[in-house]
Amino acid sequence: MNISKREQRVLHVLALGGAIAFDRAENGKVQGVTCFTREGHVLADCTMQVFERLRRRRLIRSQGGKPYRATHAGIRMVRAEQDQR
Numbered sequence: 001m002n003i004s005k006r007e008q009r010v011l012h013v014l015a016l017g018g019a020i021a022f023d024r025a026e027n028g029k030v031q032g033v034t035c036f037t038r039e040g041h042v043l044a045d046c047t048m049q050v051f052e053r054l055r056r057r058r059l060i061r062s063q064g065g066k067p068y069r070a071t072h073a074g075i076r077m078v079r080a081e082q083d084q085r
Contacts, residue, residue: 006045019067
Protein backbone atom coordinates (compact mmCIF):
# COMPACT_ATOMS: atom_id res chain seq x y z
CA MET A 1 0.00 0.00 0.00
CA ASN A 2 1.43 3.36 -1.02
CA ILE A 3 1.17 6.28 1.38
CA SER A 4 2.22 9.87 0.81
CA LYS A 5 5.00 11.77 2.56
CA ARG A 6 2.50 13.66 4.70
CA GLU A 7 0.83 10.43 5.74
CA GLN A 8 4.27 9.00 6.58
CA ARG A 9 5.05 12.02 8.77
CA VAL A 10 1.77 11.76 10.65
CA LEU A 11 2.11 8.00 11.15
CA HIS A 12 5.69 8.46 12.33
CA VAL A 13 4.61 10.97 14.98
CA LEU A 14 1.78 8.66 16.07
CA ALA A 15 4.11 5.65 16.22
CA LEU A 16 6.36 7.59 18.60
CA GLY A 17 3.48 8.28 20.99
CA GLY A 18 1.64 11.22 19.46
CA ALA A 19 -2.12 11.57 19.10
CA ILE A 20 -4.69 13.27 16.89
CA ALA A 21 -7.22 15.36 18.79
CA PHE A 22 -10.50 16.03 16.98
CA ASP A 23 -13.55 18.29 17.11
CA ARG A 24 -16.99 16.94 16.32
CA ALA A 25 -19.86 18.82 14.69
CA GLU A 26 -23.40 18.62 16.06
CA ASN A 27 -24.17 15.78 13.65
CA GLY A 28 -21.32 13.69 15.14
CA LYS A 29 -18.88 13.92 12.23
CA VAL A 30 -15.28 14.98 12.72
CA GLN A 31 -14.89 18.57 11.54
CA GLY A 32 -11.36 19.45 12.63
CA VAL A 33 -8.17 17.64 13.64
CA THR A 34 -4.93 18.60 15.38
CA CYS A 35 -1.96 16.25 15.56
CA PHE A 36 0.17 16.48 18.71
CA THR A 37 3.61 14.96 19.14
CA ARG A 38 4.61 13.14 22.30
CA GLU A 39 6.25 16.37 23.52
CA GLY A 40 3.08 18.42 22.93
CA HIS A 41 4.07 20.18 19.70
CA VAL A 42 1.55 20.55 16.87
CA LEU A 43 2.27 18.88 13.51
CA ALA A 44 1.14 21.12 10.64
CA ASP A 45 1.10 18.28 8.07
CA CYS A 46 -2.01 16.69 9.57
CA THR A 47 -4.93 17.97 7.49
CA MET A 48 -8.48 16.65 7.20
CA GLN A 49 -7.58 14.96 3.90
CA VAL A 50 -4.62 13.12 5.45
CA PHE A 51 -6.72 12.22 8.49
CA GLU A 52 -9.54 10.79 6.35
CA ARG A 53 -7.15 8.74 4.21
CA LEU A 54 -5.46 7.24 7.27
CA ARG A 55 -8.79 6.49 8.92
CA ARG A 56 -10.26 4.94 5.75
CA ARG A 57 -7.23 2.66 5.46
CA ARG A 58 -7.59 1.71 9.16
CA LEU A 59 -4.10 2.92 10.01
CA ILE A 60 -5.44 5.07 12.88
CA ARG A 61 -8.39 4.66 15.23
CA SER A 62 -10.05 6.10 18.30
CA GLN A 63 -11.43 4.06 21.18
CA GLY A 64 -14.10 5.38 23.50
CA GLY A 65 -13.94 9.00 22.34
CA LYS A 66 -10.21 9.30 23.07
CA PRO A 67 -7.75 10.87 20.59
CA TYR A 68 -6.85 8.91 17.46
CA ARG A 69 -3.72 6.76 17.69
CA ALA A 70 -1.84 4.50 15.28
CA THR A 71 -3.04 0.92 14.94
CA HIS A 72 -0.67 -2.05 14.63
CA ALA A 73 -1.12 -1.89 10.86
CA GLY A 74 -0.27 1.83 10.93
CA ILE A 75 2.89 1.26 12.91
CA ARG A 76 4.01 -1.45 10.46
CA MET A 77 3.49 0.98 7.53
CA VAL A 78 5.97 3.52 8.94
CA ARG A 79 9.35 3.47 7.27
CA ALA A 80 12.36 3.51 9.58
CA GLU A 81 13.70 6.96 10.41
CA GLN A 82 16.62 8.16 12.53
CA ASP A 83 14.67 9.15 15.65
CA GLN A 84 12.24 6.22 15.61
CA ARG A 85 12.45 4.03 18.71
